[in-house]
Amino acid sequence: MSPSLREERKIRTSATIAAAALDLFAARGYAAVTVAEVAAAARVGERTLYRYFADKEDLLFAEDDGWRASLRAAIEQEPAGDPPFTVLRGAAATLARALEDRREEVRRHGEVIASAPALAARERAKHAAWEADLAEGLCVRGVAAGEARLLGRITVACFDEALTRWLAQDGPHRTLGAELDAAFAELAALAT
Amino acid sequence: MSPSLREERKIRTSATIAAAALDLFAARGYAAVTVAEVAAAARVGERTLYRYFADKEDLLFAEDDGWRASLRAAIEQEPAGDPPFTVLRGAAATLARALEDRREEVRRHGEVIASAPALAARERAKHAAWEADLAEGLCVRGVAAGEARLLGRITVACFDEALTRWLAQDGPHRTLGAELDAAFAELAALAT
DNA sequence: TGCCAGTTGGCACCAGCTGCCATTCGGCAA
DNA sequence: TTGCCGAATGGCAGCTGGTGCCAACTGGCA
Numbered sequence: 001m002s003p004s005l006r007e008e009r010k011i012r013t014s015a016t017i018a019a020a021a022l023d024l025f026a027a028r029g030y031a032a033v034t035v036a037e038v039a040a041a042a043r044v045g046e047r048t049l050y051r052y053f054a055d056k057e058d059l060l061f062a063e064d065d066g067w068r069a070s071l072r073a074a075i076e077q078e079p080a081g082d083p084p085f086t087v088l089r090g091a092a093a094t095l096a097r098a099l100e101d102r103r104e105e106v107r108r109h110g111e112v113i114a115s116a117p118a119l120a121a122r123e124r125a126k127h128a129a130w131e132a133d134l135a136e137g138l139c140v141r142g143v144a145a146g147e148a149r150l151l152g153r154i155t156v157a158c159f160d161e162a163l164t165r166w167l168a169q170d171g172p173h174r175t176l177g178a179e180l181d182a183a184f185a186e187l188a189a190l191a192t
Numbered sequence: 193m194s195p196s197l198r199e200e201r202k203i204r205t206s207a208t209i210a211a212a213a214l215d216l217f218a219a220r221g222y223a224a225v226t227v228a229e230v231a232a233a234a235r236v237g238e239r240t241l242y243r244y245f246a247d248k249e250d251l252l253f254a255e256d257d258g259w260r261a262s263l264r265a266a267i268e269q270e271p272a273g274d275p276p277f278t279v280l281r282g283a284a285a286t287l288a289r290a291l292e293d294r295r296e297e298v299r300r301h302g303e304v305i306a307s308a309p310a311l312a313a314r315e316r317a318k319h320a321a322w323e324a325d326l327a328e329g330l331c332v333r334g335v336a337a338g339e340a341r342l343l344g345r346i347t348v349a350c351f352d353e354a355l356t357r358w359l360a361q362d363g364p365h366r367t368l369g370a371e372l373d374a375a376f377a378e379l380a381a382l383a384t
Numbered sequence: 385t386g387c388c389a390g391t392t393g394g395c396a397c398c399a400g401c402t403g404c405c406a407t408t409c410g411g412c413a414a
Numbered sequence: 415t416t417g418c419c420g421a422a423t424g425g426c427a428g429c430t431g432g433t434g435c436c437a438a439c440t441g442g443c444a
């Protein structure tokens with residue numbers, strides 16, 4: 001059941017388009033690049049591009065679906081008896097480990113996103129989806145909905161702050177996992 | 193120095209357009225209403241509408257600038273010696289008090305926003321701005337940037353959760369202030 | 385009264401996005 | 415090898431969001 005030639009090509013086409021888009025956006029700015037130019041750079045018709053990506057923004061966010069799935073899987077694999085917040089901290093740590101060796105990629109991506117308000121907004125919407133996934137993962141374990149949502153929000157807040165600090169450092173840097181631990185520790189110290 | 197006839201008209205025109213937009217969006221859905229229709233309903237040219245509002249989304253978010261200013265003012269008015277998190281909790285409580293008697297308005301607004309992903313994303317971006325304001329307010333008081341950002345994020349997370357719970361109740365309901373206190377209390381209990 | 389500055393809205397135009405349709409291409413069976 | 419089917423492609427027309435430009439209008443003031 002190896003992927004057929006058709007499927008292979010679809011995957012390759014999608015990756016080509018996304019790569020061309022990121023290159024152009026990084027070089028000239030998101031707003032200054034038209035979808036037609038991205039399509040041309042990827043040697044694809046504009047109409048075809050829109051079959052692979054829902055809209056212009058999606059060129060930068062399509063692959064996030066995969067990470068979202070990883071996050072959901074990470075929650076499920078946490079030990080069954082752990083207290084709720086421990087579960088979410090564990091899931092966040094797993095996601096952090098998956099990002100650990102892709103720092104430059106994440107930074108480059110983040111720079112493009114920060115350059116356009118609409119993209120920053122969508123980035124935030126992604127966090128909302130994460131929060132919902134975390135909350136859902138706790139609800140399945142019997143945690144009350146309100147508490148689950150609050151914990152999801154808190155966890156994403158800490159994760160995002162850890163990501164910010166991780167990317168802000170120049171040269172040698174602490175790991176994302178270390179930043180995440182630090183953020184959670186700070187939270188515990190400050191929340192009381 | 194009462195407002196001139198010109199200024200009065202501008203304010204009234206802006207309010208008329210925003211009201212027409214909310215009515216149309218609530219009645220027929222955000223996506224199904226064109227900007228031209230909003231302009232026509234407000235008896236204004238489309239080009240004029242775009243002088244009052246930056247884009248279609250802005251029709252729903254323009255007045256948030258005022259609340260953002262209130263939030264900044266609220267931070268400044270917190271006692272000087274208070275610990276950082278106490279300052280932010282106080283500012284959040286002030287904002288909550290300002291919203292307390294506009295529940296139906298907030299709910300109606302929220303329903304329209306929840307109906308379109310792009311609007312939900314922008315709502316989240318608004319929270320990012322709040323977080324930045326809160327962090328800035330702490331930095332001015334000498335708090336380290338990283339800690340200030342983290343506290344800003346946590347505070348907004350609790351506020352947003354409190355807002356969610358406040359709006360979710362039917363019939364008689366607890367106050368937003370009470371929900372906010374509850375969320376902060378839960379945080380303190382769960383974070384350790 | 386007449387002028388100035390701010391406000392308005394029509395028009396042209398570009399970019400994002402979609403439905404439709406003809407063409408092309410991979411995969412399979414005769 | 416050939417021929418067929420369904421999937422993938424891309425061109426085209428068309429709508430909506432958004433902007434620059436310019437001409438007409440209006441309130442305010444000398």
